[in-house]
Amino acid sequence: MPAHDPKADLTLLRDAALAAGDIARRHFGNGPKTWDKGDGQGPVTEADLEIDTMLRDSLRAARPAYGWLSEETADGPERLDTDTVFIIDPIDGTRAFIEGSRSFSHSLAIVRCGVPIAAAVHLPMLDRMYLAHQGGGATLNGAAIGPTGRAALAGATVLGAKSNFDNDRWTGGTPPVEQCFRSSLAYRLALVAGGRFDAMITLRMAWEWDIAAGALLVAEAGGRIASQRGATLRFNNSHPQLDGVVAGSPAIAEALLDRLI
Structure with a gap:
């Protein structure tokens, strides 16, 4: 595999996001254990932590040279010494997840030299997988997407x-x-x-x-x-x-x- 291949990195993120969704569905609506992280950081559930562990183990095994930044992993300076890093939110919308709202997501990105080069945003309860890689456009469930193109601010x-x-x-x-x-x-x-x-x-x-x-x-x-x-x-x-x-x-x-x- 060529170094820093955004397409290959995107496939890796897509598969990892699907696996995260499997874990989230297992916990969703089943009263997962929940803790308050303190200092105004909000709640975390056992699902967040299980997904974080799975993603960290699988993604870093596949790309050991990449750094790691995740909401649910203690941060350290090591990532600053790498030109490419995973930036991960195991569950974005944890409060929504706890409350039974289906609009939580898994947010996975690979960033090189400060710029995202591959990304997956997966909403498992809504069966939506948004994907993008550098120079390749963006898709929802495989179909190309684009912004509204609206020009008038009034009513936007x-x-x-x-x-x-x-x-x-x-x-x-x-x-x-x-x-x-x-x-x-x-x-x-x-x-x-x-x-x-x-x-x-x-x-x-x-x-x-x-x-x-x-x-x-x-x-x-x-x-x-x-x-x-x-x-x-x-x-x-x-x-x-x-x-x-x-x-x-x-x-x-x-x-x-x-x-x-």
Whole structure:
């Protein structure tokens, strides 16, 4: 296999995401053991931890030279010494998973030199597999996807938590958009990449594992994605957080960025 083959890496992520879905389905609705991670980090379940262990063991066995960053694995400096790293969220939307919502996802990405090159976002309870690799476009269950192409901001559908639409965050007040919500950031990005919504925003610091896979989906689908300041997103930072995210159909993303304070 050639070094850093995005297609081969994508096949690896797809198969791993399917295996993660098998574990999630086994626990879903069966009252999995749950703990609070403390320090405002939210809950974690035995399903998160089982999936994390399976992914870490299988993916690192397949690509031992790649670094590892996951929400459910203690972080260390070793990943900063590698040019290629797995960035993983075993279950994005753990609260939704606990509450019985089917919209949680598995978010898997491979990042090289700060840029995602392969990504899988899998929603096992909805039978949706979003895939992308660098230069290869983005797909949902094998069919090519793209953003809405909407140009007018007024009436655009924008995914985001309610607080993101507070008047004091925007020049001239909250933009005239239809406010929508989904619990998983990875799923929000996938929905935008697939043209189900015009844009998504998160105006707080965002963990890399919530964003890396979805960022490649949006980019390869032909959308626009940036930090809330309009900067290009870079991954595998020493502190793995990003300064918010705006993504969407190019014209809508730019219009939102122009209005942010």
